[in-house]
Amino acid sequence: MTQSEITNNIWDRSNECMPREQLEKLQLDRLQKTLRLVNDHVPCYKNKFSDHNISPEDVKSLEELSKLPFTTKEDLRLNYPYGMFAVPMREVVRIHSSSGTTGKPTVVGYTRNDLNIWTQLAARFMTAAGVTPDDIVHIAFGYGLFTGAFGLHYGAEEIGASVIPISSGNTDKQIMIMQDYRSSALVCTPSYALTLADRMEKRGIDQHKLALKVGLFGGEPWSEEMRREIEERLGIIATDNYGLSEVMGPGVAGECQFKRGMHIFEDHFIAEIIDPETGVVLPRGSVGELVLTSITKEAFPIIRYRTRDITQLDYSACPCGRTHVRMLKTMGRSDDMLIIKGVNVFPTQIEEVLFQVEGCQPHYQLIVERAGTMDTLEVQVEVNEDIFFDEMKKQRAFVDKLEKRLLSVLGVGAKVKLVEPSTITRHEGKAKRVIDKR
Numbered sequence: 129m130t131q132s133e134i135t136n137n138i139w140d141r142s143n144e145c146m147p148r149e150q151l152e153k154l155q156l157d158r159l160q161k162t163l164r165l166v167n168d169h170v171p172c173y174k175n176k177f178s179d180h181n182i183s184p185e186d187v188k189s190l191e192e193l194s195k196l197p198f199t200t201k202e203d204l205r206l207n208y209p210y211g212m213f214a215v216p217m218r219e220v221v222r223i224h225s226s227s228g229t230t231g232k233p234t235v236v237g238y239t240r241n242d243l244n245i246w247t248q249l250a251a252r253f254m255t256a257a258g259v260t261p262d263d264i265v266h267i268a269f270g271y272g273l274f275t276g277a278f279g280l281h282y283g284a285e286e287i288g289a290s291v292i293p294i295s296s297g298n299t300d301k302q303i304m305i306m307q308d309y310r311s312s313a314l315v316c317t318p319s320y321a322l323t324l325a326d327r328m329e330k331r332g333i334d335q336h337k338l339a340l341k342v343g344l345f346g347g348e349p350w351s352e353e354m355r356r357e358i359e360e361r362l363g364i365i366a367t368d369n370y371g372l373s374e375v376m377g378p379g380v381a382g383e384c385q386f387k388r389g390m391h392i393f394e395d396h397f398i399a400e401i402i403d404p405e406t407g408v409v410l411p412r413g414s415v416g417e418l419v420l421t422s423i424t425k426e427a428f429p430i431i432r433y434r435t436r437d438i439t440q441l442d443y444s445a446c447p448c449g450r451t452h453v454r455m456l457k458t459m460g461r462s463d464d465m466l467i468i469k470g471v472n473v474f475p476t477q478i479e480e481v482l483f484q485v486e487g488c489q490p491h492y493q494l495i496v497e498r499a500g501t502m503d504t505l506e507v508q509v510e511v512n513e514d515i516f517f518d519e520m521k522k523q524r525a526f527v528d529k530l531e532k533r534l535l536s537v538l539g540v541g542a543k544v545k546l547v548e549p550s551t552i553t554r555h556e557g558k559a560k561r562v563i564d565k566r
């Protein structure tokens with residue numbers, strides 16, 4: 129097989145460019161099968177359906193999906209560890225977990241067929257982002273229960289690229305391997321990509337001399353400003369990809385080279401946008417919470433899962449030819465949304481402001497406190513040494529400028545505290561932006 133044939137096999141045109149009408153027929157057929165599967169094999173779904181007086185046969189159109197109850201993280205917790213599995217354990221060949229830091233993690237399982245599909249979908253978005261068999265793919269996600277590393281690992285192998293499973297941590301070693309092994313595609317969280325860029329700059333390494341050409345970043349929300357910063361500092365094309373362990377892991381959605389939102393792989397998942405307060409499905413184009421239903425999974429099918437991620441779906445045609453709907457960059461999770469003096473604030477809104485101001489470094493943290501009945505928001509941001517050691521008057525003017533911009537974007541005041549470079553804790557995986565002390 130020639131290289132271009134391999135690449136063409138990965139770009140699964142018949143499914144990725146399927147006319148909408150045909151796609152929706154396929155979705156309905158797969159949805160009905162999945163509903164029967166969970167109704168027969170997962171007591172939690174059977175009970176929920178009967179509590180709502182609905183059976184799988186009542187869903188005769190995609191619109192009728194909205195009649196079904198949601199699945200939440202709480203359902204998964206109550207059925208810990210294997211209660212949501214739809215197949216016997218002897219058919220489960222892999223187990224992963226969510227990355228949550230509090231309470232018991234969520235356990236997810238895969239049959240061999242699930243792993244095959246996951247591999248195909250990871251290869252699909254990596255191909256869309258430009259990875260080819262000629263690439264050397266540097267995977268700096270932690271290998272373990274987290275789905276990030278294994279998901280992209282198998283995807284890259286499927287493409288025929290050479291995979292370096294370096295895992296997370298040891299930034300200096302990462303850089304050495306990147307230089308010596310000529311890594312051309314970088315896989316990690318966007319915040320870790322900046323940590324790598326910082327370290328290279330500090331050590332006087334010219335990033336442009338590396339072989340890196342593309343980055344596949346995901347696992348956490350990041351702004352367009354952050355993308356520009358990564359692209360400029362690492363000299364690469366930075367692409368976004370999305371997923372969550374409950375739904376599969378990475379490979380639920382990914383950007384093509386046009387970077388106009390992440391194509392959700394609708395031949396395997398159905399996406400809805402709901403009002404997070406009322407649960408009502410919102411009209412096309414609305415901003416709201418993404419709800420996902422898997423339609424091909426066997427071990428851990430999931431129906432109307434409330435992702436808590438706030439986004440918007442774009443159904444307009446994409447120049448790449450793929451017909452799958454695109455989800456725009458998430459504003460963050462509804463549970464990361466801060467309510468400051470009654471105003472909703474997403475960390476990504478603050479990030480955009482900070483990244484636009486020259487002198488701010490891309491490392492920040494938000495401290496929320498309550499003084500009496502008043503909420504306070506402090507934005508700690510690292511600044512260049514020349515600003516940090518600048519005379520008081522200039523520093524004050526810098527802080528004023530930032531506070532004014534934040535007020536106009538957020539609609540609520542925030543106090544800015546400038547901190548020295550390298551003082552905010554760096555994370556090897558997902559960044560922790562908010563410390564809520566209320």
Ligand code: DLL
Binds near residue numbers: 228374
């Ligand atoms: O983070 C899966 C993943 C790994 C996706 C690597 C992409 C790359 P979880 O640990 O279960 O799974 O966390 C899922 O992370 O609900 C979002 O809030 C957030 N998230 C993941 N990708 C993105 C992204 C993996 N591209 C949770 N943009 C999701 C914004 C993202 N948020």
